[in-house]
Amino acid sequence: MEILRTISLYVEGKNMPFLVIGGHAVNAYGLSRQTGDLDLLVRDDEKRVWIDLMNKLHLRAGQSDDRFARFQPEAFTGWPIDLMFVDRATFAKLFEQSIEVSFGPARARVASARHLVAMKLHALKQDQEHRLAKDFGDIVGLLRSGRTGLTVEELRSLCLRYATVEWFDKLKDQVPRS
Secondary structure, eight states: OHHHHHHHHHHTTTTOOOEEEHHHHHHHTTOOOOOSSEEEEEEGGGHHHHHHHHHHTTEEEEEEOSSEEEEEESSTTSOOEEEEEEOHHHHHHHHHTOEEEEETTEEEEEOOHHHHHHHHHHHHHTTOHHHHHHHHHHHHHHHHHTTTOOOHHHHHHHHHHHSOHHHHHHHGGGSOOO
16 A cells, blocks of 8 residues: 555654554454545644644645544545544544554554454444444444454443444444353
8 A cells, every 4th residue: 555655654754653443453453444534543742733734645625624534535436534633632542552564565563453443443333324334234244253352341331432232232242251
């Protein structure tokens, strides 16, 4: 993935860490999930620097708010990039538990499977119908893989914090039993 290699080379030595999240992160855990964009998690106090980088990469800004920005390539053949902004403390926690993965010519850190489940639960709570099947499928796949290390009680706690008890009821049977 050339765009990820370009980003990795650009931020190298600049203290601009990022995490791959979304579909590419799910794929990094051995699941097969089609995706049409690249989702990155970055620190919110570096939002301006990341927006400047996207502009240098000839990506035009689309949807944007305090926590999220979407960028579209000027050329038809590029990947759209979504940036999710979180505070330094949250980023540090997620980065600490992330893993490094090879994406063809690029190496990048990916959020832990457990943190991906939490992010996907939060997305489910937003009740975006067009995202429902992907996010639910991602959670089921991550849980079934055993890579999250979650117990049923830990999943319940995550559901209550980031989604609803109804989502826990739909997901609890997906946690591998020891």
